Amino acid sequence: MKNMSKVLFILIFSISCADEPNFLQLGIESFKVENYSLAKNQLKMVNQSDKDGLLAKRYLSKIDSIEASNRIVVQKTDSINSIKIKEQIKNHLGNYKVSVIGASMDKSVEVFQLKEGGESVWLWVDYVDGNPMIDDKKYGTWWLDSKGNITIRVKGNTGVIEEVFSNIDGRLIELNRKKRSLLKTSELF
Known part of the structure; x- marks a missing residue:
């Protein structure tokens, strides 16, 4: 030892x-x-x-x-x-109608307004005799990421709703629901 x-x-x-x-x-x-x-x-x-x-x-x-x-x-x-x-943010400012494949935008339409400073407004618009009438309005934010994706976050009736739209072949298509896309419009609401 x-x-x-x-x-x-x-x-x-x-x-x-x-x-x-x-x-x-x-x-x-x-x-x-x-x-x-x-x-x-x-x-x-x-x-x-x-x-x-x-x-x-x-x-x-x-x-x-x-x-x-x-x-x-x-x-x-x-x-x-x-x-x-x-x-890119400056290029994306404005009003967008939400186009849904298979749905008409003649009688009512969902609209996003993307404003300076990252403010967004969601609108539900009904057309009465061809004139837009705002039926519902919600406020939120939006931003653009480095890949060019637009994220819109709005406080809805049941909580926060977030949608991400990506530029695919020149169309801003929602990533989660491919049938939805944003169409820029000069129409005022």
């Missing part, structure tokens, strides 16, 4: 005295495969007072420069996408 304890002690001692990993080499390898976060952590483990410390500092500086450049690219891309979405 005593001999076993000595062997175990020697084994633990030799493991604890093992060389540290070469953090400089590990950091350089991580840098080469563009894993900058890991490379930074590994290079920060290099003793700054020895000869490898200077090289580690140079790599850390390169990583900081690359990350700053990447942030600028992301900001520019986000800004460009934001401008494109704002332009």
Whole structure:
């Protein structure tokens, strides 16, 4: 038993005295495969007072420069996408009749008004002698996602109703009920 304890002690001692990993080499390898976060952590483990410390500092500086450049690219891309979405939003403002395949829009129709600032209005419109008469009105919001889908959310009689319309072959078709689509109209309500 005593001999076993000595062997175990020697084994633990030799493991604890093992060389540290070469953090400089590990950091350089991580840098080469563009894993900058890991490379930074590994290079920060290099003793700054020895000869490898200077090289580690140079790599850390390169990583900081690359990350700053990447942030600028992301900001520019986000800004460009934001401008494109704002332009698309302007194109989608207005009144839309809801067309349902197989249903007539002569006597009554569902209408969405998409307004600036993300406000939406849902209307149920009856036509009396050819003139539109608003029978019911609900308020809500709308937005456009990065894929060009229009989401309209309205507070209905039984709770919130959300519909998503996607541009498919030039038509704004509701994703859940493919028979429904939005038709832009210049008709005033």
